[in-house]
Amino acid sequence: MKVDGFRIGLVTVIVVLFGLCGLAAGMYMTQARHLVGADYTAMVTDVVRAQEDPVKLRLGLDSLLDSPDSIHIQQVSHLMWLIPQRMESLRHSLENSDLPSQGYAPLLEELDYVKQQLPTLGERVERVMDERTPANLDSLRVLGLEVEEGLAWSYSELNELLHQASAEQRRMMGWLSTAVLLLLSMLVVVVGGLALSLLQIHRQRERLRELSETDALTGLSNRRKMQEMAQHDFARAARQGGALSLLVLDLDLFKEVNDRFGHPAGDKVLKAVADVLVKRVRESDVVARMESDVVARMGGEEFAVLLPDTDRDAATRFAERIRGDIERIALPEPADAHAITVSIGIATAAPGEGFDALYTRADRALYRAKARGRNRLEHA
């Protein structure tokens, strides 16, 4: 119940955390997308080309004012045709770009003004070609200068605007990289934390399971574990055939040990008996039996040993060895003169018989052993 609550809390925190991160990243990305996605390279190239126009116009007009020849006239005419085209192309690029319109509006106004002057400039060129009077030359020079300065200023402003936008784009990319890095780090931390928590929960569960299946005093399996293991052994015996025997052991007059030597001494005896059982069981495993025996403390001074692949005779020999071993357990002083003995009930499973029925028969046999004088074996 507690683990479930902890898990639900953990998952909720993680979901909320990821939701907030996702929302923040989403908002930031939407804002940054336009800026970062824009490609200013083509526009910068056009602007650099356009910046040559006022220079060429000045050179062309100067030459025309000095000595009008057909090459200079052609050059200026070509520029008068090219400049408005370039202006329109740049206006189109600007209006389709992600740049804020208030940034480029003043320079478009200036370009519009310059564009309006171009027909007048053309007329003044023609007038100079017709009559090279000082007044005509002057008015061409003045208007030419005005057009040239207007163009130069507009293109230089546009160049600056594009450089600023590119710098802003680079800055945004830097922020985006940091944000992505941060999100990834958070992801690693959260996933790592989650994995650690799950590992801890898994370990705690394993430990709890072990504790719930183990007898704390002797370290043997407890009754519950014996029942669980028995189910497995009985199912296997039913599938593959083979005898299955059960020993139920009860220490004789154990109350006396407690009464005479104290409870701690009694505990030591129980541990010593458990050691004898484990040792014997391990030895019997070495004798080429596929399934291992199950030893359990069923409660108090009562133990049980389940012996798969073991018939009545083999179980009897095994029980006799255990009885002898327990009789020979040497107790420490002051109980060294006291002999521990055990009574054992033996039952071998009949076809189709379950663990509970087998246990009941072995238990009855055990009580017969007690009744017939203790320190002996009885068969069901």
Ligand SMILES: Nc1nc2c(ncn2[C@@H]2O[C@H](COP(=O)(O)OP(=O)(O)OP(=O)(O)O)[C@@H](O)[C@H]2O)c(=O)[nH]1
């Ligand atoms: N030291 C110790 N004693 C225990 C433990 N569990 C049960 N006992 C004792 O085992 C004794 C069992 O006594 P009885 O049921 O009268 O049986 P018994 O004296 O062995 O006599 P029989 O079984 O008739 O031979 C009691 O004194 C319990 O207190 C334990 O964990 N530690």
